[in-house]
Amino acid sequence: MTQIQFSLDLDILKDSVMNSNLDTIMKSSLVLVLNQLMEKERDDYLQAGAYERSNERQDYRNGYYERDLLIGVGKIKLRVPRTREGNFSPTVFEKFSRVDQALTLSMLEMVVNGVSTRKVTNIVEQLCGQGVSKSFVSSLTEKLDPIVNKWANRPLNVQYFPYLYADAMYIKVREHNKVVSKAVYIMTAMNEKKKRQVIGLKVDHVESFEAWKGFFQELKSRGLQSPKLVISDAHAGxxxxxxxxxIGTSWQRCTVHLKRNIIKKLPKKNMKQVxxxxxxxxxxASGSEARATKEEFINKYGDNKKLENALNILEEGFEDSIQYLNEDDKYQINISSTNSLERLNQEIRRRERVIRIFPNTQSAFRLIGAFLMENENLQLNKRNR
Structure with a gap:
């Protein structure tokens, strides 16, 4: 075992213990130990002590330089030994870089889970006694770009998805010194084993036919096959x-959206039975049963002029809203609405409210994509337990 000799000034140590807090004592002790460790590592590297003549000598001492190291109790300043040819490198920074990586990953995780950059800097300062700037935290998130881009462009031809869910939500983004609204397009899919995953994400200017068309074409270029059913709201584009x-795919109008639209057109009072x-x-349980029940509803309330607008919405959207009843019974409860995607959007919205305004489109794509990835990993871990 390597033996390291320490020369301690007991008066200084006593003063540190009596008059300093625990963090200060820990820092001082670590500085002492790590400096001495690096000194010993340099001796081993040189294969010669100070002023020692040796045929095995590899290089010569060349003084010291100072370098900061951020650890759990804060930042410490170390006296790093050098060699004349500059090839010596102590292991201290390599080993403690794992701590830095863990801290970096923790900061990224906080941002992805909706903690503001201001709060992240405060948390890091409380944990480490050393603050980091908001701009540093923001730049740190750019490390997510290659990871999110790889996930967002992964092949989709490895399995078949019979059911797709599509929706868009709006966020605020800073662009050319102005704050503008951008549409976030999200598509999720369910396979034949009823496992869901996000298969598409895009941030565009507005929700339109051309934008949705381009989004679907990108998904197809990644290998997505035409599904049996696409579930969405009734956006015309x-x-x-x-x-x-x-081609050949049926469209399922979200039953929850349709019912909301109908109820909004009802009078405010005495509508509980309706x-x-x-x-x-x-x-x-079937399309024929749904049609029969709908006709009973129309016959019962058709003469009420106050319900005319609501009944028109039902008639117009009814057939598109019962397409799920043509599918296998075991899937019907999962494919009648976009509720699962709505819940996902709510989680995105919760994090978006913390940010309020994304600094640019790429940052919006990055953080929403990172959250969606993290959410999928959590769901997968739950299923595997």
Whole structure:
């Protein structure tokens, strides 16, 4: 075992213990130990002590330089030995870089999970006694770019997804010194084993037919096959893009969105029974049963002029909203609405409220993509337990 000799000034050590806090004592002790360790490593590297003549000598001492090291109790300043030819490198910084990496990963995880950069800097300062700038935390997140880009462009031809869910949400982004709204397009998929995953993410200017069409084309270029069913709200551009890009695919109008639209058109008072009867339609076990229940609903309330607008919305959207009943019973509860994607959007929104305004489009793509990746990993870990 390597033996290291320490020369301690007991009066200085006593003063440090009596008059300093524990962190200061730990820092002082670490500085002493690590400096002495590096000195011993240089002696071993040179294969000669100070002023010693030796045929095995590899190099010569060349003084010291100071270097900071950030550790759990804060920043310490070390006296790093040098050699004349400069080939000697102590192991201290290599070993403690693992601590730096852990701290870096922790900061990234905080940002991805919706902690503001201001709070991250405060947390790091409390943990380490050394603050980091907001700009440093922001630049740190750029390390996620290659990881998120690889995930966002992964091949989709390794398995078949019979059911796709599409939706868009709006965020605020700073662009050319102005704050503008941007649409975040997200597509999730469910395979035949009822396992879901995010297969597409895009940030674009507005939600439109052209934007959805381009999004779907990108997914197809990655190997996505036409599904049996695409579930979404009734955005006209989205619906048109589904018809153009997924030939032979049925469109399922989200039943939750449709029911909300109908209920909004109902009078405010005495509608409890009407709403209950409306919901019975979507508790049907088959398309024929749903149609029969819908006709009963229309016959019961068709003469009420106050319900005319609500009934028109039901008639217009009904057939598109019961396409899920054509699928296998075991899938129907999962494919009648975009609720699973809505919940995901809510989690994104919760983190987005912390940021409020993304500094640019790439930062929005990066952080939303990183969250979606992290969320998938968590869901996978839960399933594997």
């Amino acid at each position: 989205l619906k048109k893009a589904i018809e153009r890009e997924f 709403i209950s009867d409306l919901r019975k339609i979507y508790k049907s």
